[in-house]
Amino acid sequence: MSVVIQIQDRQSAFSPGDRVTGQVSWQLGAAPKNAELRLLWRTEGRGIEDDGLVEAIPFPNPQAVETRPFSLTLPDGPYSFSGALITLTWTLEVAVDPGNHTAGVDIVIAPGGKAVSLPRVTPK
Template identity: 30%
Template sequence: MAELSIKTELDNLAYTPGETLRGEVTWEIDVMKNSDGGEIRLFYYTSGKGTQDVEMIKTLAVDAREPAGSQKFEFQLPAEPYSFSGKLVSLIWALEFQMLESDETKRLEFMMSPSGREIDLYAHAEGKLPSYSNLKIG
């Protein structure tokens, strides 16, 4: 049994492209069988009607030799794709923390776009937003 947590500096989880995302992971493991350490992953995935896509952007090793501890981390976010949601698909950015000896993971979703908010494709469809023709969805 492992108690894992991820915390970011920004509580509102609203980031802009290219920004540095800083945070800290903590872990507490009942019995540490080996010292494989852990991993923090920065990725985005799609959710909706159709095949789910997952794109891993970067991973960081966590040097976890003790059964309990913490480690700070930072990722520079890429320029795209932006977080968005519509009828058929949403694109969701997330961090995931896993101790490699365990199947347990902790996930934290966040938004990344110029406004720091998820782009609403419903509103876009109704003509409320400008064109996002450069939007890439994996």
């Protein structure tokens, strides 16, 4: 069993509002009941960790073995960033159920496709 996500040209860095295209594939022993592509963000670090689902694209009538194209427009924010205490990461994830089969690809969404680097603040 396998689940794979491929972004066109293997691109992983985007500007807000860019269009992302690619394909998802799965090979399972039986046809799943549900299959969808999700655009998610999450924060990690010392602060309170959080996550959110921005968009879900369902793939109707999934078969046991399939490849499906996708295309979506990325949101205006929040930007991908990395700081001393917290980081925000975006992920494209394909999920196939039952069985909770998933695959994900981390992407950057920020101006110029470069994650914002927050400087360390030194107390005065």
